[in-house]
Amino acid sequence: MVLSTIPLARLNGPEDPRTRAPSTAASSSIPVISPLASQPVSEEVARLLSTSIDTVAELEILLFLHRRPDGEWDPNAAADLLYLDRGLSQKIFRKLHTKGFLTFRDDPYLLYRYAPPKDVIATIDKLAGLYTERRLMVIAMVAARRPSSVQLFSNAFKLRRGGR
Amino acid sequence: MFAGLVYALCAVTALSCAILLLRGFSRSGARLLLWGGLCFAALTVNNVLVFVDLILVLEVNLFTWRNAAAVAGMGVLVWGLIWDAH
Numbered sequence: 001m002v003l004s005t006i007p008l009a010r011l012n013g014p015e016d017p018r019t020r021a022p023s024t025a026a027s028s029s030i031p032v033i034s035p036l037a038s039q040p041v042s043e044e045v046a047r048l049l050s051t052s053i054d055t056v057a058e059l060e061i062l063l064f065l066h067r068r069p070d071g072e073w074d075p076n077a078a079a080d081l082l083y084l085d086r087g088l089s090q091k092i093f094r095k096l097h098t099k100g101f102l103t104f105r106d107d108p109y110l111l112y113r114y115a116p117p118k119d120v121i122a123t124i125d126k127l128a129g130l131y132t133e134r135r136l137m138v139i140a141m142v143a144a145r146r147p148s149s150v151q152l153f154s155n156a157f158k159l160r161r162g163g164r
Numbered sequence: 165m166f167a168g169l170v171y172a173l174c175a176v177t178a179l180s181c182a183i184l185l186l187r188g189f190s191r192s193g194a195r196l197l198l199w200g201g202l203c204f205a206a207l208t209v210n211n212v213l214v215f216v217d218l219i220l221v222l223e224v225n226l227f228t229w230r231n232a233a234a235v236a237g238m239g240v241l242v243w244g245l246i247w248d249a250h
Contacts, residue, residue, distance in 0.1 A: 152188060
């Protein structure tokens with residue numbers, strides 16, 4: 001167990017109800033005991049982050065839809081709610097659909113629905129819990145996997161994608 | 165004859181680098197690749213002019229033009245690196 005005197009809500013933003021710490025702890029300096037804080041990141045969550053999530057915006061949209069599994073979403077509406085660029089949101093929705101996290105229908109409007117493969121559902125649930133508890137750590141994990149400019153320079157000389 | 169082959173291979177190599185780097189830029193959007201691609205594009209011009217100047221058209225001196233292309237290419241790369249660093 002890890003003790004912290006910093007309320008979690010201060011790290012994640014007090015307006016976000018998802019990140020609100022237990023009521024007695026969030027509003028005082030009583031140490032917060034987070035059951036997840038001492039747990040290592042599970043292998044499947046780390047793999048999901050390293051293979052399927054390229055940016056924090058993608059992560060935000062995936063978890064946004066994860067919290068609303070029954071709804072159908074227009075990328076522009078999600079963008080407005082998450083304060084993202086609409087064009088970026090559309091790209092991310094397409095990308096998440098390509099990766100199998102979403103289904104869509106385009107009649108009468110293009111709407112997406114959260115529908116990940118069954119074997120990934122539990123992993124995304126864990127990721128969502130981890131993101132609520134240790135948001136900065138998850139963001140750091142996503143940011144760390146972005147290739148450096150030097151790596152991109154090197155990759156540019158690979159004739160085939162994924163080639164060595 | 166051998167010198168001409170070397171100049172031609174240099175031009176082909178520089179052109180290949182330019183194409184690969186600009187292709188990488190179009191995929192990743194990383195500006196380092198843009199500066200590198202533009203630099204190699206200019207170096208391609210430089211090498212083509214070297215071939216033309218020293219092999220094909222001996223009566224015209226292209227020394228200034230071919231070196232200007234090389235300087236422009238390196239200048240773009242250096243400017244891009246400094247600009248990106250900021």
